[in-house]
Amino acid sequence: MEKDNLRREDELKEAETQRELVELQRRFKQVLNDNQSLPEHIRLKPQELVLDRRFYEQAEKLKARKVMEVRR
Incomplete structure (x- = not known):
């Protein structure tokens, strides 16, 4: 049950991160x-x-850490 809860969390x-990414992409297109x-x-x-x-290098390091x- 604990694993299920962790998986849902x-x-x-992940869904929230995806929504944020979509919003950032939309805002960037608007700026363009x-x-x-x-x-x-x-x-x-x-x-x-x-x-x-x-900034790109920092973002890549953060992404690698999260992956x-x-x-794990």
Whole structure:
């Protein structure tokens, strides 16, 4: 019964994370659309919209840690 409860909690947590990801993707697409509607001299270039390398590396480390945690 305890394993079932833990599994349900994990499924709920995963579903919440998925909802958050979908919302972030929606917001990013909106930002891209808003950026495209700006005059060209104000518009951000695609390179400026790329995530800073340090943030990307930090996110990858966090993801790897969480994957290892789930595998345990």
